[in-house]
Amino acid sequence: MTAADSMAQRLAAVQHRIRQACARAGRPEDSVALLPVSKTFDADAVREAHALGLTRFGENKTQEIRQKAAELESLALRWVMIGHLQTNKAKDVARDVAELQSLDRVELADALQARLASAERTLDVLVQVKTSPEPSKFGLAPEDLGDFLAHLAHACPALRVQGLMTMATNTDDEAAVRACFRRLRELRDAHRSDAVPLARLSMGMSGDFELAIAEGSTEVRIGSAIFGARHYDT
Numbered sequence: 001m002t003a004a005d006s007m008a009q010r011l012a013a014v015q016h017r018i019r020q021a022c023a024r025a026g027r028p029e030d031s032v033a034l035l036p037v038s039k040t041f042d043a044d045a046v047r048e049a050h051a052l053g054l055t056r057f058g059e060n061k062t063q064e065i066r067q068k069a070a071e072l073e074s075l076a077l078r079w080v081m082i083g084h085l086q087t088n089k090a091k092d093v094a095r096d097v098a099e100l101q102s103l104d105r106v107e108l109a110d111a112l113q114a115r116l117a118s119a120e121r122t123l124d125v126l127v128q129v130k131t132s133p134e135p136s137k138f139g140l141a142p143e144d145l146g147d148f149l150a151h152l153a154h155a156c157p158a159l160r161v162q163g164l165m166t167m168a169t170n171t172d173d174e175a176a177v178r179a180c181f182r183r184l185r186e187l188r189d190a191h192r193s194d195a196v197p198l199a200r201l202s203m204g205m206s207g208d209f210e211l212a213i214a215e216g217s218t219e220v221r222i223g224s225a226i227f228g229a230r231h232y233d234t
């Protein structure tokens, strides 16, 4: 793939690689969902992706969701928040976001619960767990997961827990990356219950999604491999 390839070609290549990774893992070809990550790309890029059949988009800033949702209102897109969220942004999430994959602390859960209750709506959430040693990565400490899920079940009925999310350590060492993904699957197996089966495991990005699929990912979050290289001007 080169920069001259079209978005349609890049998307088809990613979908092909997902199917191949599923086959190698002995998993059904449709067992891994694709979440395109449109952060930093403009509304026109999202419109192009929508024309290719994509309807959910991952973003990491509520402000950016607000702007794109307004520009693309007629398309009825589902915005998925995947970035670190400040507690004072709970109101924006309750208004604009279909799903939150970065729920990582009690304070945020309680703030969302209050906002959602007054908006009389529910929100699908994934609990982000920190499986990598890097201090810069966000997420709940693995040893706190049991207490956190108990808190959600008891105090946050507006939050519908669908599963877990993680980001692997950022390294070329495939064994270290796989260990992060395996850790998330094992945590899921240890904490699932009939009431909260934690069916979804959101793990894998452009650089590591095949390893994530080998370890049981049900959803990969892909930005640059579909939209191209990101340019940050802030």
Ligand SMILES: *Cc1c(COP(=O)(O)O)cnc(C)c1O
Pocket (backbone or CB within 6 Å): 037, 039, 060, 082, 083, 167, 204, 205, 206, 207, 221, 222, 223, 224, 225
């Ligand atoms: C940006 C981002 C992605 C996508 O990253 P790519 O490497 O562009 O695929 C996935 N997950 C999270 C949480 C992100 O912030």
